[in-house]
Amino acid sequence: MPRIRFTTAYDGRPYLGWQSQPGGRTVQDALERAFSALFGSAVRIHGSGRTDAGVHALGQVFHVDAPDTHRIPADKWPTALNTRLPRTIRITQAEYVPPGFHARFSAAGKTYRYCISRAPVLSPFDAGLAWHRPLAWSTDILEQAVRLFLGTHDFTAFAALRGNEPRPIPADYFLRTITQAQVVQEGEHVFITLTGTGFLYKMVRLMAGAAHEAARGKITLDELARLINYPRPDDKSPFCAPPDGLTLMQVHYAEEAPGNKQE
Numbered sequence: 171m172p173r174i175r176f177t178t179a180y181d182g183r184p185y186l187g188w189q190s191q192p193g194g195r196t197v198q199d200a201l202e203r204a205f206s207a208l209f210g211s212a213v214r215i216h217g218s219g220r221t222d223a224g225v226h227a228l229g230q231v232f233h234v235d236a237p238d239t240h241r242i243p244a245d246k247w248p249t250a251l252n253t254r255l256p257r258t259i260r261i262t263q264a265e266y267v268p269p270g271f272h273a274r275f276s277a278a279g280k281t282y283r284y285c286i287s288r289a290p291v292l293s294p295f296d297a298g299l300a301w302h303r304p305l306a307w308s309t310d311i312l313e314q315a316v317r318l319f320l321g322t323h324d325f326t327a328f329a330a331l332r333g334n335e336p337r338p339i340p341a342d343y344f345l346r347t348i349t350q351a352q353v354v355q356e357g358e359h360v361f362i363t364l365t366g367t368g369f370l371y372k373m374v375r376l377m378a379g380a381a382h383e384a385a386r387g388k389i390t391l392d393e394l395a396r397l398i399n400y401p402r403p404d405d406k407s408p409f410c411a412p413p414d415g416l417t418l419m420q421v422h423y424a425e426e427a428p429g430n431k432q433e
Contacts, residue, residue, distance in 0.1 A: 171235040173271060174247065176215075177263040182226040182413070183298040184258055189220045197221075197259060201232070204254035209237055218273045218280070218421040222372070224298065224413035229281075229420040233273045279422040281350070281365040284378040285415040289358040300359065301415040303382065309360055312385035313353035316362055318395050319377055322347040327397040327405040328377050329370035344370065363419070374416060379409030 180197050190198045198215060205213035217232040242250065247264035255261070270276075287293070287300040296302070326344045335343065350365035362378055380397065383389050389408055397405055 171238060172241055173233055173235050173267050173269050174244070175231060175233045175265045175267045175271060175273065176247070176251075176261055178230050178232065179228045179260050179262050180226060180230070181258040182221060182224050184256075185223065187221055187223045187225070188217055188227075188230070197227075197230075198232075200256060200259055201251075204251050205234060207254050208250060209240060211237075216273050218277050221416075221418055222413050225416045225418070226299070227418040230418050231273045231277070231421040233267065233271060273421075276423055277368075277421050278424040279349070279365060279367045280369060281363065281419040281422070282369065282374045283417050283419050284362040284364075284374060284411065285417070286360045286362070286378075286382070287358055287415075288360060298414050301378075301411055303386075305386070307382065307386035309353065309355055309385070311391070312360065312362075312381055314391055315381035315384040315394055316351045316353050316364075316377075318351075318391065318398055319348045319364065319381075320351045323398050324401055325370055325373060325398075326401040326403065328373050328380070328407050330372040330376070330410075332371050346370065346373070365422075372410060375411045375413065376407035376409075378415075379411040380407040382411065383408045 178201070182197070185197050186195050188197045190196055190202070194203070198217060201215055202213050205215065213234060215232045215234045218230060221227060221230065244264045244266055248261040251261045285300040287296050287302050288304060289302070290304050292300070292302040322345065324344050325346050329344055346366055346368055348364060348366040350363060352363045354361045354363070362381065364374055364377065380389070380394055384391055384394050397407065
C-alpha cells in the first residue's frame with residue numbers, strides 16, 4: 171500500500187476542530203469521507219496534530235495508506251479529492267513518501283500565525299478570521315512581549331490540560347523551544363508568527379493573549395518574563411486569545427522525504 175503525504179488548507183469556522191468526533195463535523199471526518207468515496211471503503215488518515223474548533227490551516231499535513239489499486243500520479247491526487255470535499259477544505263499538495271514517514275511522529279516543528287485586527291469596525295470579511303482589538307494598545311510592546319518567548323522554556327503557564335496527559339506528568343512535559351517569534355503590521359492587521367519544536371494544547375492562543383495583555387498595559391514585560399522563565403505550578407497566562415485569528419501555516423520535517431512523484 172503506497173503511503174502518501176498530503177498538505178491541506180481549511181477554513182476552520184464550520185468545523186469542530188481537526189480530530190474526528192461523533193457527529194462527523196470535523197476536518198478529519200470530511201477528509202475521510204472523501205477518501206472513502208474515492209476508495210470505496212473506510213479510510214483512516216493520520217494528521218500532524220490537532221487544531222481546535224474555529225482554528226484554520228494553510229499547511230496542515232496528514233498521510234494515508236492508499237490501496238494498491240489507486241497508484242495515480244501524485245499531482246492528480248488534489249483534483250481527485252477536492253471534487254469530493256466541501257469548498258472550505260482543499261488539498262494543496264500530495265507526495266508519495268517512504269513507509270516510515272509519519273505525519274505526526276516525523277514532524278520536527280510547526281509554524282503558526284495569529285491575526286489581530288486593529289480596525290475600528292471589524293470587516294465582515296475578517297469575521298472568524300481575526301481577533302478584533304480596536305482599543306489602544308502598543309504594537310511595539312507586543313513585539314517585545316512576543317520575543318520573550320524565544321528559546322527553550324517551561325511553558326507550564328501557557329498550556330491547558332486536555333485530561334489525557336500522562337500521569338504523573340513528566341518533568342519535561344511542558345518544555346518547548348521557540349525558534350521564531352515575529353510581529354508584523356500590515357495596514358489594520360497585526361500578525362504574530364511563532365515557530366517551535368512543538369506546541370501544547372492552546373499554547374499559541376495563551377501566548378498571544380498574554381502578549382496582548384502586556385501590549386495594553388495589563389501586565390508588565392517583567393511579569394510576563396517571569397511566567398516564561400520562572401513559572402510556578404499554578405501560574406497561568408492572564409488571557410487566552412480566541413481561535414478566530416489562529417492559522418497553522420506549516421509543518422516542518424527534519425528531512426524532506428524525496429518521495430516518488432509518479433508511481
